Amino acid sequence: MSARLRLTSPLSSLDAWVNAFAGAEIPVLAETAESLEHMRATEDDVDAHGLGEMIASDPLMTLKVLAHASELRRGRLMADTETVTAAIVLMGITPFFRDFGPQPTLESVLGDNDEALLGLSRVMQRAERASRFALGFAAHRADPDAAIIHSAALLHDFAEMLLWVHAPELALKIAALQEADRHLRSTVAQRQVLGIELADLEQALMRRWRLPDLLTRITSEKDARDPQIRCVQLAVRLARHTARGWDDAGVPDDLHDIAELLNLSEAHALKLLHDFD
Structure with a gap:
C-alpha cells in the first residue's frame, strides 16, 4: 500500500529521493477521480479508447496507469505499452477498475x-x-x-x-528563488534547495517504474x-x-x-x- 508522504527538508542523495517518491501515494486531479467513479458506475458502456482519452489529460493519472501496466507486463513477458489506451487494453476494463479504486485527489x-x-x-x-x-x-x-x-x-x-x-515547502522555496532572480536557472535553484536536479530524479523514477x-x-x-x-x-x-x-x-x-x-x-x-x- 502506498503511503502519504510530506517532506519538509531535503534528502541525503538521489537514491533516497527515488525511494521516497517511488513508495508514495500519487493523487490525481479531482475531475479525473470524479470521471473514473462515473465510468465505474457504467462500466459495461466504457471502452479503452474513451477511458484512455479521459486519463490522458491528467499527467499523474497517466503516470500511475503506465507504471501499473509495466508491473503487469513484466509478469507476462509482453511488449511495452507506450500509451494509456494500450495499457488499458492490456489490463482489460474490469481489472482496471478493480486495480484502480477511488483515487486520492490533489485538491484533498x-x-x-x-x-x-x-x-x-x-x-x-x-x-x-x-x-x-x-x-x-x-x-x-x-x-x-x-x-x-x-x-x-x-x-x-x-x-x-x-x-x-x-x-510543497521545498517547491515553494525553489519558486521563491526563481521569482527573486528571473535569470536563475531552474537546475541551479533545484540543486540549491534539494541537492539534486529534478530531471535526474525523473529519469531514475522512470527506470524504477520500468516505464517504456x-x-x-x-x-x-x-x-x-x-x-x-x-x-x-x-x-x-x-x-x-x-x-x-x-x-x-x-x-x-x-x-x-x-x-x-x-x-x-x-x-x-x-x-x-x-x-x-
Missing part, C-alpha cells in the same frame, strides 16, 4: 496549502499545453509515434509535480538532434515561455527552432502554433 492532499495548489496547477497546465504542441508537431511530421510523443511531453515535468505534492524505453528516451534530453526528442523539448520550452503570454523574450528563438523542425517559414509556423493553442 494540498487543500490546506493554496500556494502549493496554485504552483502545481501551473505546472500541470503547462504540461497539458506542451503535450498539445508536441502532438501537433508530431502529427505535422507524420510521426507514427505521435501518441507516445504526446505522453512524453505530458510527463516531461512529472518530478516537479510530485515535488509540489510530496514536498521509448517514453524514457524521448523524455530524456541526451540526444537533442533526435527529431522525436526535439518535438518534446521545443513543445516544453514553448509552453514554459508562453505560460504568461506570447511576449516572452525566449519565443523568437523557439519559433525559429520550431519552423526549422517542421520545415516551415516562421510566419507559417506561428500561425500553426496559435492553431494548436
Whole structure:
C-alpha cells in the first residue's frame, strides 16, 4: 500500500529521493477521480479508447496507469505499452477498475496549502499545453509515434509535480528563488534547495517504474538532434515561455527552432502554433 508522504527538508542523495517518491501515494486531479467513479458506475458502456482519452489529460493519472501496466507486463513477458489506451487494453476494463479504486485527489492532499495548489496547477497546465504542441508537431511530421510523443511531453515535468505534492515547502522555496532572480536557472535553484536536479530524479523514477524505453528516451534530453526528442523539448520550452503570454523574450528563438523542425517559414509556423493553442 502506498503511503502519504510530506517532506519538509531535503534528502541525503538521489537514491533516497527515488525511494521516497517511488513508495508514495500519487493523487490525481479531482475531475479525473470524479470521471473514473462515473465510468465505474457504467462500466459495461466504457471502452479503452474513451477511458484512455479521459486519463490522458491528467499527467499523474497517466503516470500511475503506465507504471501499473509495466508491473503487469513484466509478469507476462509482453511488449511495452507506450500509451494509456494500450495499457488499458492490456489490463482489460474490469481489472482496471478493480486495480484502480477511488483515487486520492490533489485538491484533498494540498487543500490546506493554496500556494502549493496554485504552483502545481501551473505546472500541470503547462504540461497539458506542451503535450498539445508536441502532438501537433508530431502529427505535422507524420510521426507514427505521435501518441507516445504526446505522453512524453505530458510527463516531461512529472518530478516537479510530485515535488509540489510530496514536498510543497521545498517547491515553494525553489519558486521563491526563481521569482527573486528571473535569470536563475531552474537546475541551479533545484540543486540549491534539494541537492539534486529534478530531471535526474525523473529519469531514475522512470527506470524504477520500468516505464517504456521509448517514453524514457524521448523524455530524456541526451540526444537533442533526435527529431522525436526535439518535438518534446521545443513543445516544453514553448509552453514554459508562453505560460504568461506570447511576449516572452525566449519565443523568437523557439519559433525559429520550431519552423526549422517542421520545415516551415516562421510566419507559417506561428500561425500553426496559435492553431494548436
